Amino acid sequence: MASDGDKAYPPDTLGMDSAEMRRLGYAAVDAVIEHLQSKHNNPAIASCDADTLLAALGGALPEQPRAMDESFELLTHTALHHQQHGDHPRYFARVPGPSSYAAIIGEWLGVGFNSIAASWPGGAGPSAVELVVINWLCQLMGLPEDYEGVLVSGGSQASLTAIAAVRASRGPGCVYLSDQTHASLGRALRTLGFEDRHIRLLPSDPQHRLSVETVASATAKDSDKGLTPLMVIATAGSTNTGAVDLLDDLADLCKAQSLWLHIDGAYGAPAALSPRAALTLQGLRHADSLTLDPHKWLFQPYDVGCLLIRPGLLEPCFAMNPEYLKDVQASDNAVDFRNRGFELTRRSRALKLWFSFRSYGIARFREAIDYSIGLAEFAEEYLRNNPRHWEVVTPAQLGIICFALRDADAEEHERRARALSASGFACVSTTRLKERTVLRLCIINPLTTEEDIRETIDRLGA
Numbered sequence: 001m002a003s004d005g006d007k008a009y010p011p012d013t014l015g016m017d018s019a020e021m022r023r024l025g026y027a028a029v030d031a032v033i034e035h036l037q038s039k040h041n042n043p044a045i046a047s048c049d050a051d052t053l054l055a056a057l058g059g060a061l062p063e064q065p066r067a068m069d070e071s072f073e074l075l076t077h078t079a080l081h082h083q084q085h086g087d088h089p090r091y092f093a094r095v096p097g098p099s100s101y102a103a104i105i106g107e108w109l110g111v112g113f114n115s116i117a118a119s120w121p122g123g124a125g126p127s128a129v130e131l132v133v134i135n136w137l138c139q140l141m142g143l144p145e146d147y148e149g150v151l152v153s154g155g156s157q158a159s160l161t162a163i164a165a166v167r168a169s170r171g172p173g174c175v176y177l178s179d180q181t182h183a184s185l186g187r188a189l190r191t192l193g194f195e196d197r198h199i200r201l202l203p204s205d206p207q208h209r210l211s212v213e214t215v216a217s218a219t220a221k222d223s224d225k226g227l228t229p230l231m232v233i234a235t236a237g238s239t240n241t242g243a244v245d246l247l248d249d250l251a252d253l254c255k256a257q258s259l260w261l262h263i264d265g266a267y268g269a270p271a272a273l274s275p276r277a278a279l280t281l282q283g284l285r286h287a288d289s290l291t292l293d294p295h296k297w298l299f300q301p302y303d304v305g306c307l308l309i310r311p312g313l314l315e316p317c318f319a320m321n322p323e324y325l326k327d328v329q330a331s332d333n334a335v336d337f338r339n340r341g342f343e344l345t346r347r348s349r350a351l352k353l354w355f356s357f358r359s360y361g362i363a364r365f366r367e368a369i370d371y372s373i374g375l376a377e378f379a380e381e382y383l384r385n386n387p388r389h390w391e392v393v394t395p396a397q398l399g400i401i402c403f404a405l406r407d408a409d410a411e412e413h414e415r416r417a418r419a420l421s422a423s424g425f426a427c428v429s430t431t432r433l434k435e436r437t438v439l440r441l442c443i444i445n446p447l448t449t450e451e452d453i454r455e456t457i458d459r460l461g462a
């Protein structure tokens, strides 16, 4: 029967037979597992000039089929090799992407079934999975269970979605953020047409946090000028230093002045799962809206970001029910996710979260996050044990530590970070804090060992 069916309806739209499909599919699994197994011995980052890569991957438009095995090799060995390997245990630059295998499988299944979560009638199963995952994330963040959410491509898109919805509901007004707020927030505001006089980029305090006093004096000035304060953007784990703004104090101010509190937890919010960081992050529960980025510290492959927000704002802003979508509209508890953000056709980004949460259990996530927070503290201690060589510029906070070599200038720090990355042993970046260039490690991969940290620091200092 199966082979009859095969004859009548070939399994692949463009005609590949099932034997070939299996051969390729298993080869893909083998290539990925091979990559995951040999990470420690492979470079943390590999780059290449554009001419070389374009020559290797380009060429004439392939009007006729080319050998699939050769193309497979080119993809795995040339295209996918030359990138930052954010899942490498010694990838410490910017923010790593230590994705986990169960999440990869969840993503693959969604792609294989061409999952869609745009409307309930057109994608009930994937939409239900997304509702479940959003509820789980609300619980993990300590937010009320009636909060709504939507999964998007990343932190940038999550915050853009939040700001658009808040402005649609409350009208225009001034937004307060700090010089440590992620650059994507400023871009979101400008994209949405906020004018410069409505964007208050405030200086951070000596601990790189947005202080309540600074916000309070700015809102007072704006009110005097007849401008309307609208929203405070706080950061829970800044990308530069891991600093967490004083969320409880900012929440009090927002409540007193009826300001919206958006918290950007794209980097740090998942640290709330760790017993070690739970106290620092307990203020997350005051968020009117919260951005988090599961493709960073929740071990998901790119891409998936998440917005959690008070109920009742997303649909009025984004609902789109044109005549040709009339027969795919939700009722009851059902949700049409196309009406919660900028995307209409959207794959299910929830499958990988759902599958990995269930497969590993949240306890494993807590343990993994807690371990990295501890490992950054180990890095700090290791640096402090050699005070004639190293200066700790910002302490270990949520997996991030910034430090400097004694008597070295900006160029020297940049040169050392570049040289280590070029060697492939580890990938490290610099950042600027209050006009000073420093080295920075972002440690969120549970496969990283103390030995990896010691060796990376030693090589930077050599």
Ligand SMILES: *Cc1c(COP(=O)(O)O)cnc(C)c1O
Binding pocket: 095, 153, 154, 155, 156, 157, 182, 184, 235, 237, 238, 239, 264, 265, 266, 267, 268, 293, 305
């Ligand atoms: C990474 C990051 C963002 C942007 O998220 P994307 O997923 O890259 O769009 C925003 N804010 C913070 C604090 C981040 O670390």
